[in-house]
Structure formats: structure tokens, C-alpha cells
Amino acid sequence: MNQDINCVLVCDCWGCKEWDEEKLQELLILGNCPMELLEKICLTPFQKMKNDICRWTLTGKGNISTSSTWQLARVHHPENNIYNQFWCKVITHSMGVFLWRLVLNRIPVDTKLQWRMMQMASKCRCCKTTAIETAEHLLISSEAARWLWNYFGKWMSRDAESMEDEGRIIPRLRKWRSLFPGTSHLHINFVLPCLIMWFLWLESMTALSKTWNSMLVTSRRESSCTWRKKEDTAG
Incomplete structure (x- = not known):
């Protein structure tokens, strides 16, 4: 794969019904990532015919909230006991x-x-x-x-x-x-x-x-x- 790893899309690693493990292994090698991630990626469900949904990684349910946004944007000072x-x-x-x-x-x-x-x-x-x-x-x-x-x-x-x-x-x-x-x-x-x-x-x-x-x-x-x-x- 002579493709920039930063430009690879999810659909490039997805076959007709399952993940393309060969492509995933090559990407992991190029990115110097542990091969243990391959199993986790393959266990991730993916439906190609449905639209993508945005997920907010700072909350457990993936929904954006004011409090999590504030925690991301605020300047954290050292804790004063x-x-x-x-x-x-x-x-x-x-x-x-x-x-x-x-x-x-x-x-x-x-x-x-x-x-x-x-x-x-x-x-x-x-x-x-x-x-x-x-x-x-x-x-x-x-x-x-x-x-x-x-x-x-x-x-x-x-x-x-x-x-x-x-x-x-x-x-x-x-x-x-x-x-x-x-x-x-x-x-x-x-x-x-x-x-x-x-x-x-x-x-x-x-x-x-x-x-x-x-x-x-x-x-x-x-x-x-x-x-x-x-x-x-x-x-």
C-alpha cells in the first residue's frame, strides 16, 4: 500500500462484508502500532450503507455536552488543596x-x-x-x-x-x-x-x-x- 496513512479512509479497509485484515496489518506496520489493535478493529461493527454519525469522545455516550466542552476549553490551574x-x-x-x-x-x-x-x-x-x-x-x-x-x-x-x-x-x-x-x-x-x-x-x-x-x-x-x-x- 503506497498510500499516506493519514489519508486512509475507513471504507478503504472494509471489504464487502468484513474488514480487510491484510490492509489493516499493513497500516498498523506503517504506523508502528501494536498488532493487538487488529483484533479490536475487527470486532468493531461497521455498516457501509448507513450515514456516518458524529461521536463526542469526551462523554461516555458520545453526545456533546456543555460541561465536557467547558472542561476541554478551560485553562486548568494546579489544584490548590x-x-x-x-x-x-x-x-x-x-x-x-x-x-x-x-x-x-x-x-x-x-x-x-x-x-x-x-x-x-x-x-x-x-x-x-x-x-x-x-x-x-x-x-x-x-x-x-x-x-x-x-x-x-x-x-x-x-x-x-x-x-x-x-x-x-x-x-x-x-x-x-x-x-x-x-x-x-x-x-x-x-x-x-x-x-x-x-x-x-x-x-x-x-x-x-x-x-x-x-x-x-x-x-x-x-x-x-x-x-x-x-x-x-x-x-
Whole structure:
């Protein structure tokens, strides 16, 4: 057969009622293919008088689907096991979304708002002393955060201060996970860092809300006093 193997059609290898084994053997030799394929090809049914039907090889039934097309077209990134810590049954959806946004640096801490051109002074609400509020500082390095990490670390015979994570979010989650190998993702040891960060964030937002409410009440009182003074002056 002096024919290009890439130009061979199925009908060229089909006789009147069965496959042409001699042609198939020659094609397999030209393509450096194992001869075991010959038996599989010969067992494949073929009806020459019927029209060809397109088959989608990415699904078992051969039918094209949106999901299989998306899997083919999408860009696959390396799997990040860090998400398994907060996408589980024992973590609520609110906690999971918060932690997901935290890993992507999408939570509105002071430095993030300043980066978005908001004119404001930064002060961490989890520290007694003045400190700039970043996500890492608020949830790992602040006074309240360090106390919580050390408390639960000693509770589980682990020293949070000795973790070589440089005070960063993702290394802290991974380091904590490595301290308990073989632990189920539903165990308290596994989800405890997520709970610490979640409740630190809640307390910070609660403190911020109280501050704004206090400022709002003070502003209303000052406005009311100014209005009364104007009325007394006019009277």
C-alpha cells in the first residue's frame, strides 16, 4: 500500500462484508502500532450503507455536552488543596466565602480600602496600641490574634509562635494542616484556623460598627445642639 496513512479512509479497509485484515496489518506496520489493535478493529461493527454519525469522545455516550466542552476549553490551574479546609460540611457558606475571599486578598481591610483610593486613617481594632490594619496583621499578628493562636496552639500541644510562616495567611493554614497529618477534614484540628480567622473578622467588624454608630450619635447630638442655639438666638 503506497498510500499516506493519514489519508486512509475507513471504507478503504472494509471489504464487502468484513474488514480487510491484510490492509489493516499493513497500516498498523506503517504506523508502528501494536498488532493487538487488529483484533479490536475487527470486532468493531461497521455498516457501509448507513450515514456516518458524529461521536463526542469526551462523554461516555458520545453526545456533546456543555460541561465536557467547558472542561476541554478551560485553562486548568494546579489544584490548590488549601480550599479543602474551608469548603467542607463543618464550615458554613458564609465562612467559606469569607475565607475564599481572604485567600484571594479580597476582604475590605483598611490597607485594601486605601489601595482603592479611599482617604482614611488605618487602625487595627484588635490591638490596644496603634497599628496599621492589614489582613495578615488583623488575623495573625494583632494582639487578639496572637493570644488566640497561642491559646489554641497550647491547647493542642502546638506552639503557634514557632510556625515558620512569616505571619502570612496561606502559609499559616498549610503549616497548621501539616501539624496534624492524617486528620480528617471534618476534625476540629483541621477547621480550627478557619474558625479563629472568621471570629476575629466578626469581632473586628462589630467593633467598627460600634465606632460608626457612636460617631453617628455624636454627630446628631452636635447638629441638634447647633439647631437649638440658632432657635434661641432667633427668639
